[in-house]
Amino acid sequence: MASRDIDIGDTRVVLLSDGIFETGRDALIHTGGDAARAAAQAAWGDRPLRMDVNVALLRGPRGIELVDAGTGPSWGPSLGLARTALAAQGVAPEAVDRVYLTHLHGDHALGLLDGEAAYFPRAEVMVPAADLAFFSDPAERARVAAPRQGAFDVARRVATAYGTRLVALPFGPVTAGLDLLPLPGHTPGQGGYLVTPGRPGAAALLLLADALHLADLQAGDPEVGLIFDLDPARAAQTRRAILDRVTAEGWVMGGAHLPGFARVAPDGRGFRLSPA
Numbered sequence: 206m207a208s209r210d211i212d213i214g215d216t217r218v219v220l221l222s223d224g225i226f227e228t229g230r231d232a233l234i235h236t237g238g239d240a241a242r243a244a245a246q247a248a249w250g251d252r253p254l255r256m257d258v259n260v261a262l263l264r265g266p267r268g269i270e271l272v273d274a275g276t277g278p279s280w281g282p283s284l285g286l287a288r289t290a291l292a293a294q295g296v297a298p299e300a301v302d303r304v305y306l307t308h309l310h311g312d313h314a315l316g317l318l319d320g321e322a323a324y325f326p327r328a329e330v331m332v333p334a335a336d337l338a339f340f341s342d343p344a345e346r347a348r349v350a351a352p353r354q355g356a357f358d359v360a361r362r363v364a365t366a367y368g369t370r371l372v373a374l375p376f377g378p379v380t381a382g383l384d385l386l387p388l389p390g391h392t393p394g395q396g397g398y399l400v401t402p403g404r405p406g407a408a409a410l411l412l413l414a415d416a417l418h419l420a421d422l423q424a425g426d427p428e429v430g431l432i433f434d435l436d437p438a439r440a441a442q443t444r445r446a447i448l449d450r451v452t453a454e455g456w457v458m459g460g461a462h463l464p465g466f467a468r469v470a471p472d473g474r475g476f477r478l479s480p481a
């Protein structure tokens with residue numbers, strides 16, 4: 206069982222489970238084209254794709270923060286469980302100071318909403334500026350296939366609910382102990398949050414959003430993507446580059462869809478993950 210809590214400097218990071226998302230194996234794609242896609246689906250076998258949906262809880266000198274917010278009640282009873290998990294950690298919605306979104310997809314952002322109101326009544330919501338700009342632009346919406354347009358509605362609803370508490374974050378340093386790294390492809394403005402310990406020699410933690418959905422499969426072959434990647438070629442490029450960097454820097458990584466914290470090592474044409 207992979208570890209789901211870790212101390213990074215003075216910050217304790219806990220992965221809260223929002224539930225399991227399941228979809229058919231035809232959601233698998235491959236940058237190598239139709240034959241490579243068919244081979245990847247055949248290799249996966251006749252079983253659904255199942256992936257964790259996580260919310261990260263950060264408690265430290267900056268207060269109580271979340272990275273992503275899960276689905277809330279919007280995706281049915283098998284998801285939206287992070288709210289109960291948060292309560293089990295003794296954290297009420299009004300105690301949350303900040304929610305950092307990695308991108309504006311529903312499984313990351315709909316948990317911010319209570320109907321059309323803010324579920325977290327005091328929290329600031331920080332969104333990568335590039336993602337907020339993209340999903341707020343009607344011209345971009347018109348260029349995106351209809352089944353992939355949901356995030357445009359999510360952006361509008363979150364903006365209405367949080368008003369001036371919605372903050373567009375540029376890539377780069379956010380505050381002491383936190384950096385926002387660009388991870389474009391899955392969405393154009395997706396970002397990962399690097400939690401740094403503030404002392405030399407201690408490992409940092411990268412929360413790499415949806416640069417990885419299916420940990421072992423996509424680490425082994427970073428060219429495998431999911432139909433939810435808006436720009437699959439760029440997503441694959443980003444996946445490879447960030448796994449290279451996590452390896453080189455010796456970071457621990459966690460993701461919105463990974464079962465727990467992991468370390469990464471090169472392995473053949475891809476990478477191998479091991480529990481951190």
Ligand SMILES: [Zn+2]
Binds near residue numbers: 462
């Ligand atoms: Zn996701």
